[in-house]
Amino acid sequence: MTAAPVSVRPHLMPEAVRPAGQRALLAEFTSVAEVLAFHRQLMTKPLPGQLEAVPAARTVLVVFRTRHHTGEAAKQLRRLRPRTGAASPGREVEIRVHYDGADLTTLAEQLGISSQGLIDWHTSTRWVGGFAGFTPGFTYCVPEPVATRKRLRKSEQPFQVPRLESPRTEVPAGAVALAGEFSAVYPRSSPGGWQLIGSTDAALWDLDRGEPALIQPGDTVSYVPVTEQITVTAPGQQATRSAEQRRGVPEADAVVDVLNPGPQTLLQDLGRPGRAHWGVPPSGAADVQALRQANELVGNDDSAAGFEVLCGGLELTVRQTSVAAVTGAETTLTVRSPAAKEVSNMALNGTGAAKRPADEPAEAHRVRSVPLRAPFLLYPGERLRLGTPQRGLRSYVAFSGGLAAQTVLGSASTDVLSGLGPAPVAAGDTFALVGVPSGFVGIADVARTALPEVAGPTQLRFIPGPRQEWFASRHSNPGLDALQALVWTVREDSNRIGLRLSAEEAAPSPAIAWTRPEELPSEPVVRGAIQVPGSGDPVLFLADHPVTGGYPVIGVVVREDLGLAAQLPPGAEVRFQAVHPDTLEPV
Numbered sequence: 056m057t058a059a060p061v062s063v064r065p066h067l068m069p070e071a072v073r074p075a076g077q078r079a080l081l082a083e084f085t086s087v088a089e090v091l092a093f094h095r096q097l098m099t100k101p102l103p104g105q106l107e108a109v110p111a112a113r114t115v116l117v118v119f120r121t122r123h124h125t126g127e128a129a130k131q132l133r134r135l136r137p138r139t140g141a142a143s144p145g146r147e148v149e150i151r152v153h154y155d156g157a158d159l160t161t162l163a164e165q166l167g168i169s170s171q172g173l174i175d176w177h178t179s180t181r182w183v184g185g186f187a188g189f190t191p192g193f194t195y196c197v198p199e200p201v202a203t204r205k206r207l208r209k210s211e212q213p214f215q216v217p218r219l220e221s222p223r224t225e226v227p228a229g230a231v232a233l234a235g236e237f238s239a240v241y242p243r244s245s246p247g248g249w250q251l252i253g254s255t256d257a258a259l260w261d262l263d264r265g266e267p268a269l270i271q272p273g274d275t276v277s278y279v280p281v282t283e284q285i286t287v288t289a290p291g292q293q294a295t296r297s298a299e300q301r302r303g304v305p306e307a308d309a310v311v312d313v314l315n316p317g318p319q320t321l322l323q324d325l326g327r328p329g330r331a332h333w334g335v336p337p338s339g340a341a342d343v344q345a346l347r348q349a350n351e352l353v354g355n356d357d358s359a360a361g362f363e364v365l366c367g368g369l370e371l372t373v374r375q376t377s378v379a380a381v382t383g384a385e386t387t388l389t390v391r392s393p394a395a396k397e398v399s400n401m402a403l404n405g406t407g408a409a410k411r412p413a414d415e416p417a418e419a420h421r422v423r424s425v426p427l428r429a430p431f432l433l434y435p436g437e438r439l440r441l442g443t444p445q446r447g448l449r450s451y452v453a454f455s456g457g458l459a460a461q462t463v464l465g466s467a468s469t470d471v472l473s474g475l476g477p478a479p480v481a482a483g484d485t486f487a488l489v490g491v492p493s494g495f496v497g498i499a500d501v502a503r504t505a506l507p508e509v510a511g512p513t514q515l516r517f518i519p520g521p522r523q524e525w526f527a528s529r530h531s532n533p534g535l536d537a538l539q540a541l542v543w544t545v546r547e548d549s550n551r552i553g554l555r556l557s558a559e560e561a562a563p564s565p566a567i568a569w570t571r572p573e574e575l576p577s578e579p580v581v582r583g584a585i586q587v588p589g590s591g592d593p594v595l596f597l598a599d600h601p602v603t604g605g606y607p608v609i610g611v612v613v614r615e616d617l618g619l620a621a622q623l624p625p626g627a628e629v630r631f632q633a634v635h636p637d638t639l640e641p642v
Contacts, residue, residue: 069093069115072132073521076611077636078125079118079581081521082132087185087197090115091272094186094332096135102128109331109579110186111603112195112235116331116579122637145184145273150240152178152231152278153285156251158219162233166214174280176214177252182238182276187268187334188577188603190473192242192260194270194334195577195603217574218605220589222248224548229254229287231278234605235574238278243474246552248588248605254285262463268334308487309374311454313480314438317368320480321469322460323451324360330464331579331602338470341551341598341621342449345383348501349453352380352430357501359457359489360467362480364450366624367441371452373433378455378492380430384447384622385506388425393436428503430455447506447622456488471551472599504618512542512628515595515616517585518636522607525571526587534567534609535633538585538593541566543629553586554595554623565591567609577605583612583620585631597621613639 069082084090094110097117101108104124109116117132119125154174163173182196216233223246226232230241232249241247242259259269270276313320323346326339340346340363347357362369367386381388425431425439433439441450460467461477469476507513519535526534543556558566567587580586580603584596588606595612596604597620612620613634623629633642 068135069132072129074125074129074518074636075116075521075608076518076581076583077122077614078120079116079611080125080129080132081578082115082117084113084115087112091186098332102131104128107329107331109188109602111188111578112185112237112576114576114578116581118581145271145275148184148270148274148276150231150255150257150276150278151281151285152253152255153281153283154231154253155284156231156253158250159252162216162250162252165217173252177233177238178278178280180238180278182278184270184272184274184276185237186272187332188579189239189247189334189601190242190245190336191334191475192268192270193239194259194268194272194274195237195239196270196276197236199275215574216250218248218589219250221592222246222588222594222606226251227254227287229256229285231255235576237577238276245472245601254287256285256287305487308459309485310377310456310488311458311486312372312374313369313482313484313486314372315368315370315482316480316484317364317366317370317441319365320369321363321365321471322360322458322467322477322480323363323469324467325358326468326598327464327466327470327475334602335464335475336470336473336599336602337582338466338468338473338476338599340451340468342383342451342504342618344501344504344618345449345451346453348428348503349380349382349451350457351501352382352428353378353453353455354492355453355455355457359453360460361454361458362452364441364452366448367443367450369450369452370438370440372438373435375435377433378430379433379439379452380428381441381450381452382428383450383504384444386427386444386447386450387442388427388431389440389442390423390425390431390433391438391440392421392423392434444624446509447504448624449621454488455492456490459487459489470599472601504622505616507619507623507627512630513619513623514630514632515620516613516632516634516639517583517610518613519610519633519642520608522575523609525569525575525607526567526609528570534570534587537562537567538609538631539633543593543631545623545625545627545629547625549623549625551597551599553597553600554620554629556593556595556629558592565589567591567593569607575605575607577603580604580608581611583614583617584608585610585612595620615639 071083073081075081090110097108104120107118163170181199185195185197218234226241226247228243230251231253232251234249323340326337328337350359463475542559546555549555585593586606586608587593
């Protein structure tokens with residue numbers, strides 16, 4: 056048996072179009088079927104400047120190349136009248152589930168049924184794959200009637216499952232979960248706010264398959280209960296460290312040896328844009344400006360792979376004369392030579408060599424400092440070490456020629472949420488270069504990234520919306536007022552996925568309160584989105600943010616401040632300022 060065709064009214068238009076930051080729009084509909092039909096239209100006939108179209112429960116996010124394209128599209132989307140047809144029927148997918156979830160009992164009590172009653176409902180319902188989101192392989196499934204009827208009356212809705220007030224920082228791989236009208240399986244360990252009812256060993260995402268996602272839109276899904284305990288093995292979606300990355304580079308090609316990666320060093324480039332409708336986050340460098348600047352300083356293309364270093368500590372050596380540059384956080388760079396001999400630093404003294412006076416100790420020339428944000432030479436056997444940042448959090452190291460690295464879906468970026476990309480850099484890793492060092496160095500068109508304030512809060516500018524009305528009263532918006540009035544502190548559990556923020560002690564609880572009682576259907580989000588869960592403590596999404604989220608977004612940090620946000624360390628204080636999207640002047 057196959058899923059019934061998806062059908063909706065002959066002509067379709069959004070009920071509302073909302074700005075989502077400076078270069079994205081959120082088109083709103085009343086059903087999943089309408090969303091998927093509208094998304095098919097945009098994928099078939101993209102709008103001018105369209106970079107991405109991402110479907111979710113009731114909305115389609117459309118991302119554009121420029122603000123001009125965004126403004127023109129806002130008018131076109133409201134006039135668009137695509138004809139909608141039937142979607143192709145999908146496959147039958149069976150998921151084995153051991154119902155042992157942490158929230159099974161309490162959720163059943165919330166819904167007014169027994170735990171067994173909840174299990175019986177979940178296993179007897181025919182589910183249909185709706186759309187991908189959150190992370191690769193995470194497919195939102197809906198009860199079949201939602202996908203086969205034009206409109207589902209509220210009285211016919213089976214269950215509306217509330218999300219957790221504060222999302223878990225880690226949900227185990229294979230967790231079977233419910234939220235709103237949806238059922239899904241977490242493909243890998245990740246943060247999440249869904250209610251956990253069971254576990255499965257099904258491989259939801261596998262790059263070795265022709266179709267990596269186990270559940271595709273339109274597939275019929277059956278959950279089959281099993282009594283035996285299920286052991287979930289680590290999913291194979293993180294690219295394993297290949298021979299080329301683990302002391303396997305041929306001796307003739309090896310250039311860079313990692314001696315110590317510090318707390319965390321990752322390979323990063325400009326990421327995987329344009330694949331969010333597959334559930335693949337864009338990822339890429341957390342501070343894009345800093346990586347681009349490092350690459351330009353050594354003559355690389357902006358998209359070349361480099362090292363993203365968290366909190367310093369990276370130590371590496373080179374096997375041949377190399378040109379490097381370090382940007383981003385304010386830190387010290389020291390180079391140790393293997394022996395006392397003539398040394399040269401292009402960035403310090405041009406091309407001339409400096410000889411040691413006969414009466415000067417050899418040790419004086421064994422360690423030297425090199426400058427930030429300028430190209431410098433490393434000679435064979437020399438060791439570069441990055442100190443702990445005095446300001447900022449992340450440093451970027453680029454080598455002329457670009458680091459050679461295994462790519463996944465067209466990018467060498469390591470995505471900590473989805474697991475896509477190379478494994479984190481480890482001691483003993485060896486890297487070759489993609490191309491021959493260019494020899495063209497010293498010029499960067501990219502402005503230096505702003506760094507956090509040392510004394511006092513750092514200001515981040517944001518565009519209100521798309522869901523600011525979720526925090527509004529009749530004549531004011533206390534949520535927006537609180538976001539701007541309070542001083543927020545970056546929590547220790549922040550990472551590349553997002554900055555978790557806590558309000559000052561004097562703040563009310565919740566610091567930012569919803570003014571609506573209902574749950575928000577999952578919808579796509581952009582980098583810089585400030586999402587507010589029921590706890591009232593906002594999360595500012597960074598490079599590895601989920602494709603979709605289930606909490607309202609009160610605002611989106613402007614593109615110009617995203618690098619600054621990525622440089623905020625735990626404990627840093629933050630203030631938010633609402634600005635106009637065109638002028639960036641306070642509103």
